[in-house]
Amino acid sequence: MSKTIFKGSALLNPVPVVLITSSNKDSLCNVFTVGWVGIACTRPPMVSIAIRPERLSYEYIKATKNFVINIPTIDMAKKVDFCGVRSGRDINKIEAMDFTIEKSKKVSAPSLKECPINIECEIKQIIPLGSHDLFLAQILSSSVEENLIDKNGKIHFEKANLMCYSHGEYFPVFNKPLGKFGFSVQKKKSKK
């Protein structure tokens, strides 16, 4: 199959789509949708998010140096979209979307109760790149709904009905697993 060259696009797809909560110095809270998010380091655990300077969230996060990544479920797709097309400058999205905010464990930004996973992050570095600034942040605490964790401590993200974003559309993630980490080189257990 021949391929067409797409010039100048960041075509990495699909990406996780998350709700980022933040607060400002007067404890006003906001939530916005982010697709440019990723793991940046294992030890220390770090993530990156890319934010346009004109966002209200940019202002809040830069002022308090922290934010929370809230991982939404497929039933929240409409809310996720809304928080990505309306600014907290014009509307209180937390109230409008009926979100319940909870005090976070380690950062001043609140967490969203409705999301099964909340990842609390503290900014370490801000790198201006162009349209977006890249915020590099260390994870200080992660909260996971207990019903997703099995008796061996494994988190079953596949049971959380998570969603992703791909080329302008939202999709559910997870079907049947294709294999475990390292399965390509794993030796078959010999039958006794």
Ligand SMILES: Cc1cc2nc3c(=O)[nH]c(=O)nc-3n(C[C@H](O)[C@H](O)[C@H](O)COP(=O)(O)O)c2cc1C
């Ligand atoms: C699916 C989706 C992904 C988005 N990803 C980003 C992103 O990675 N960075 C960003 O700055 N804005 C992103 N946006 C846009 C912001 O969420 C949007 O401008 C929002 O209204 C900003 O809200 P605020 O002004 O209350 O902070 C995204 C929007 C959508 C719908």
